[in-house]
Amino acid sequence: MTETRLPLSRDRILTAALTLADEEGLAALSMRKVAARLSVEAMSLYNHIGNKADILSGITDLVAGEIELPTPDFDWKGQMKARSLSAHRVLMRHSWAAAQFQQPGLPGPNMMTYLDATLGCLIAVGFTPAQADHARNTIDNHVYGFTLQRLTRPTRTREIARLAKKELKEISKSAYPSLYRRTEDLANATTPEVDDFDFGLDLILDGLDAMTRR
Known part of the structure; x- marks a missing residue:
């Protein structure tokens, strides 16, 4: 019995490319490797995809489509x-994507929907379009920056303590007393600290909330 092969399409190519990027990173992403995952020749991809840059923008837009969209609501802080x-959470799942979200260029339809919904939520509570965009950018700087740090720095208490003990030997207690004290706290920690993603996000949202009350 002959196996029926699904027809090649842009969606199938991007889905395969997204899986490849998640598993092996962007350095491994190539037309040849994506084609191999689909059991086709690399040249056949060009009937649906322009080039590798087109694949990269396409999978970045797929990731944007996974993010929960805010809606205009009285509880705009809760929505944001x-x-x-x-x-x-989405960017932690796709560890390569946080950096790609910050690249210049016209975003894809999912990203534009995501940006439009965010601006709409903020404009609905009284921010001007310019203020809404500045607010969105400030929030996203926190999201992307925190995510990149979480992906590159140790997160387990034991790992953090081990690294802090090593760094403590290189920090002068007399020259940098506050830095020494903080590093010493981390070196002696036995329980995880409260996740500071919410801490930073709440500071930003509370500051924006104060703007709406003025």
């Missing part, structure tokens, strides 16, 4: 917090 937490 849920949206930001969702973005953080």
